[in-house]
Every structure is written in C-alpha cells, then in structure tokens.
C-alpha cells in the first residue's frame with residue numbers, strides 16, 4: 001500500500017527533529033503499520049510503503065525494498081509485531097504457534113545477515129518470557145509492539161555510539177572510501193559505517209567520501225551517494241574497478257564498511273567486493289575498518305557454516321531493464337564475501353573498537369556488554 005509522500009515526509013521531519021539525527025528514517029512503526037522507504041525506487045524517487053501483514057514485510061525483505069543487516073533485523077522484529085496483531089488465537093499456545101510460523105517465514109527471506117535471526121529470536125523469546133510470567137494474549141501483543149519499537153530506537157542510539165567510538169580514526173582532510181551502503185538506509189537511521197563518517201564530520205573535521213558503485217545492484221551509487229548528498233557530505237562515486245587506481249594514486253586515506261555477520265575470529269561477511277577492497281587497502285597500507293553493532297556478531301559459527309546468498313543472473317546480465325550480456329550466459333552472482341581478519345585494522349562497535357588479535361578483543365567487548 002502506497003502512502004502520500006508528503007504526509008510521510010512530514011512525519012519523517014518531525015521524527016528527525018525528535019531524534020536529533022540528520023539522516024533518513026528507513027523503517028518505523030506507526031499506527032500499527034510498518035512504514036519503510038522503498039529502496040528499489042531510489043535514487044529516482046523517495047517513496048514510502050506501509051504494511052499491515054507480516055507476509056508483506058517478508059516479501060519486502062526478499063525483494064530488497066528494505067536491505068542492510070540492521071534494517072532487516074528491525075524489520076523482522078516489526079514483522080513479528082504484525083504477526084502478533086494478525087493472530088486470531090485466543091489461547092497462549094495457539095498464539096505462540098502463530099508467532100513461530102511467522103518467525104520461520106520471515107527467516108527464510110535472506111540467509112547471510114545474522115541481524116535478521118537476531119531480531120526474530122529476540123521477539124519470539126520475549127513473547128515466550130511474557131507468556132511464562134502469565135501475561136494474556138492481548139497483553140503480549142501490546143508488549144511486543146513496545147519491544148519492537150524499542151529495538152528500533154536502540155538501533156539509532158547504538159549507531160550514534162559507534163559513530164562517537166570511531167571519530168578518532170580519521171583525520172582532518174581525510175578521504176574515506178566506503179563500499180555498498182552501510183548508512184541510514186541500511187539501519188533505522190544514521191548508519192554504521194556512514195554513522196562514523198557523519199560523527200567525524202560533526203566533530204569538525206573536513207572529510208570527503210569515495211563511494212564505490214557496488215555492482216551488480218548498485219547500493220553504492222543508488223543509496224550511499226543518495227544519502228550522503230542528501231546530508232550535504234562531499235561524496236565522489238567511482239566504478240568498482242577504480243578501487244585500485246584511487247588507492248594507488250593517494251586519493252584514499254582510510255576505508256570503512258559495514259557487516260552482515262562477524263565471527264568470533266574477526267572474519268567479516270559483507271557485500272560482495274568487500275574482500276577485494278580490503279585486499280587492495282592492505283596492498284597500499286591504507287587502514288581498513290568495519291563498523292557494526294554487537295547484534296551483527298555470530299560467536300557460534302565457523303566460516304564454512306555461513307550461507308552466502310546467491311542471487312539471480314539477471315542482476316549481472318543487465319542494468320535495470322537494459323541487457324548488457326548475451327542470452328544464456330552462465331553467471332555466478334554471490335551477494336556477499338568474507339574478509340579475513342588479517343586485512344582488518346579494527347572493528348568499531350557500540351562497546352568500543354576490537355583490534356587484532358580479534359578473538360580476545362571481541363570476547364572483551366561482549367563481556368563489557370553484560
């Protein structure tokens with residue numbers, strides 16, 4: 001269901017004022033609806049969609065109406081809140097079983113970003129906890145909405161903490177490269193990697209950004225360039241193939257990216273191409289940083305356990321509706337890759353910065369969380 005853009009823009013402006021954040025609000029809960037920016041329409045038009053059915057939220061995640069690890073984590077949580085409202089069960093057992101079904105449907109949408117299962121499990125466990133304490137179905141419904149809204153607000157404050165923690169990493173007049181979109185549009189607002197960039201700029205440093213285009217579906221040119229320009233941050237777009245050129249010619253002082261999943265060993269899963277950027281940064285002695293909340297960490301899995309989403313061939317054989325490859329060509333189109341810890345200078349979280357050796361350092365960040 002589409003909403004009048006002007007009314008949602010007004011809501012967004014009020015919300016920005018309330019949260020004192022100067023970035024887009026990507027997803028929010030309003031009057032029992034999940035409102036999100038339709039990112040498939042960017043940068044050509046800023047349109048909002050509103051959902052009242054969790055199946056539609058699942059479809060939005062699958063079709064990249066919303067994308068970016070923290071944003072899909074919170075969308076999953078909102079999807080669970082919609083599932084709670086949709087349940088017509090009057091018994092706790094029936095209600096919990098409806099939530100379980102919704103959790104499975106939402107989980108099936110995308111496999112790599114761990115924030116999605118984090119958001120779903122958090123909501124499901126919260127409902128179980130309320131049920132164990134004797135809450136009624138209607139009380140749990142209300143509590144789940146409050147809980148999901150809290151998760152969305154926490155996402156913004158966590159991003160701001162990460163921003164502050166990362167501010168000292170870059171110097172005045174630095175040019176920072178980023179890959180894909182780890183900004184407001186990949187979170188509820190403000191962003192992880194772009195949050196650090198926003199905070200660095202707000203600290204008074206004059207910085208510039210180089211955004212990679214990020215083929216095949218161009219999150220860099222469609223989303224990162226859009227949101228940085230929207231916020232008045234100096235950004236230059238490069239084709240992915242110019243990463244080596246810009247680094248070799250002294251045009252890049254540091255790199256910062258987001259993450260979809262980080263293992264206890266410091267292995268980082270992020271948008272396809274991140275590994276190439278990190279390798280090239282190492283070659284040119286340029287620091288390479290990752291910014292991600294603790295909800296992006298997967299302390300249990302090993303590298304070989306992580307499922308890399310494989311996406312459709314048409315993303316590679318064309319750009320938009322225009323065909324750029326011969327019919328019937330074989331295509332390999334992984335959506336994510338893994339960057340080894342040796343290539344990473346530091347991982348910025350809301351609890352501080354993990355530095356090599358990562359296993360030890362990440363453990364400490366989690367202990368500080370308790």
Ligand code: MRU
Nearest residue numbers: 067068069180182186258259271
């Ligand atoms: O396929 P996408 O657009 O969901 O991939 C997004 C990324 O890889 C981002 O860099 C990552 O989720 C970090 S977002 C803060």
